[in-house]
Amino acid sequence: MKVTKIALILGLASTLPNLVNAATLEQVIKKGVLNCGVSTGIPGFSATDSKGVWKGIDVDFCRSVATAVLGDASKVKYIPLTAKERFTALQSGEIDLLSRASTWTATRDTSLGLNFAGVNYYDGQGFLVKKEIGVTSAKELDGASFCIQAGTTTELNLTDYFKSNNMEYKAVTFDTSGQTIDAFKKGRCDAVTSDASQLYGLRIKLDDPKSAVVLPDIISKEPLGPVVRQGDDEWFNVVRWSLFATLEAEELGVTSSNVDKQLKSSNPSVKRLLGVTGKAGENLGLKSDWAYQIVKQVGNYEEMFDNNVGKNSPLNIDRGLNNLWNKGGLMYAMPIR
């Protein structure tokens, strides 16, 4: 008896590694919920509103993937992570998808056992300074102290920028962006440096947002995108094409308000996108109306952008690089066919 019990326990234990490595898509469908890693509060990207509801362009991406896989945008469990926790959380399987304004770099893509599934926001590093110090360009910041969030590409870019311009600086690093902006408020540092989009978000948190300005200088490329574990191509495809679907919908003019009408569209591209014809959904291991549901429940990329960071939001950031390729931006979806 005892021997069989022990054998049973050992047998169960030996299946543990397989559990961890099982296909994420199947797991998510089985659980009925998507564990999505987001930030601890970056306005416009992922932050809770006054009612405790998660909002932001990264949050909308979580919802898109949940919609594609589970058919319901609300079936997302948001797991707030600091910059330094995020990759470990993904590696260990605590989350299925990391959608947390993470910069796509070679080191992260190759040595962490992770893959970036695309870019949902093209950003660049900038500086937020108090108006009273009278600085108009980053080149005038020689000798200044900077508040930074630990574990970001920002820390490295800052070093590179000051070294290449033969300037000096002092870095004061904090765990969360909240602590960073707090220290800036109290005058611990002269400037905050981060991705420019985040700086606009942090500025709103100041008592008097107009007392600070974001300098025009952009010192780095920060392509931000969703991240998944390496070696699970099926899941990688689902995430990547969920992103493409939102872009394709914008390009084809399919929005959450006209998507039902568009089902009867004669445009073959729209038909393929919405699953009227073709087998895009089936090939991904999803239902044929996956993209229809994304646009219906969450919206296309333009809607996500405008509502969270663009013209309909307090951040009011210009589309700029994040416009579609045929409108002067870099956003380009591979064709669905």
Add this chain to the structure above:
Amino acid sequence: MNNSKLPPTSLGLFNSPKNRAIIFQVLSLVVVVLCIFYFVNNMFDNVAKRGITTGFSFLGETAGFGISQSLIHYDDTSSTFLDVFIVGLLNTMLVGVIGIILASGLGLLIGIGRLSSNYLISKLSLVYIETFRNIPILLQILFWYNVVLAALPSPRQSISYFDSIFINNRGLIVPDPIFESGSFSILVAFVLACISVVYLSKWANKRHDLTGEEFPVVKVSLGILIGAPLLMFFLAGQPISADYPALKGFNFKGGLTIIPELLALIFALSIYTATYIAEAVRAGIEAVPPGQKEAAKSLGLKEHVILRKVVLPQALRVIIPPVINQYLNLVKNSSLATAIGYPEIVTLFSGTTLNQVGQAIEIILMTMAVYLVFSIVISLLLNWVNARMEIKGR
């Protein structure tokens, strides 16, 4: 069936309680080792499957980020992750050493004050202990940090003393000593002074034992410790000069900056730990039989001499073990500095470095090893002191 054919010794092997005990111990050891092996193997297997880089080669790579306080030379663009590790280690040690010294002094004072016959002093000590002991240390760290930042002016409105010491919300800026050639002789003079002080106190003790005469050891020692290096300083032609801080642009250039994070952390840790040390001191003093004190009093010794020569030496035996614990706690609590951005080992190494490199297992293991070594060294050191105290007291 076959039992009857077995040799009697083999029966005895399993039936003797001694052998059984050994067999079961060996068996459980094997199970434990197998379990550990299984988990470690599983971990490596999973890490390899996911294509996560392993090993310690990352320590040689260039770190490439700035650190606000470093006791060794650290360059943003050329220093490696190993340097980051050392910088973090030294910063943790700095907080530990200063914190332990301040907490001990403060704790001793408060502990004695708690037993004072002066109503005000004893009640103030009580209030101090009960207040700071009952507020979580993390909150205290945040409190002091906010106090430090809120109370101090910006660099341009710095509070200055003699135009060489400045206080503002970037920290305490003092002149940085520059050691020129010849300053080594001052160090030699200081070491010699230390040695002579040790011999002086031994000689004074001996004389006291033989003749009963007192010698002003403390005053003379202080004189030697300060006088000898000072004399050498002038003899060697003043080889130490100072780099004075000056306001240039946004911040002070030159000088030595003590960052507000360090100040806040040391404040919080020593004030918090001192409460526990004070209670240990009080317990130790109360454990000394009152007859000892009365006997000393009847000999005509003064109050402070009784405390120093009769009560404290005996109390120390009771005080040291709990105080060891508090020292260990102080060092471990210093990792909470990550909340205010003080660059100690947890912030720098298992924070920033972990995120840049992504090798969680190696980095967390190294960080844990640091605290383990710190704790073991502190407890060994104080156990040794404890052992010496015990023999001396009897």
